[in-house]
Amino acid sequence: MSKPIFILNGPNLNLLGQRQPEIYGRETLADVVAACEGLARDLGVGVRCLQSNHEGQLVDWVQEARGGAAGIIINAGAYTHTSVAILDALNAFEGPVIEVHISNIHKREAFRHHSFISGRADGVIVGCGTEGYLFALRRVVSLRAG
């Protein structure tokens, strides 16, 4: 697999490990990136890990993935629940998309129960902590292989 898998993180996920450990755990985003890069090495694939607090930047990266990525793993943070723009961009991407949420959004406030992204995603991983990114990476690789 020559094209990298994009791992996109949305707003406030740069704060991982710094606040609300009871919800999001103690790992930092740098820890998550290191774990994904390590697993990617073991699986023989490349990853490009990106984080932004800006909706338009996430849309730009999803557009860049068209023709440039083997798959997308996305935790769009709060934009999950609001962004038709990210959904539209994902709908124009032809490869596998796995949506990840660190917390179980269905156990939380009602406004977190709906995801615009889930209607496009090939898989959704919620409530598995930061390990969810690793599950997602394995899933993208097996979808590409199959």
Ligand code: CA2
């Ligand atoms: O559970 C998830 O992964 C979420 O996508 C995280 C988003 C939240 O808006 C979604 O409903 C569920 C929030 C990310 C904020 O991350 C922080 C981490 C540490 C400290 C403060 C915020």
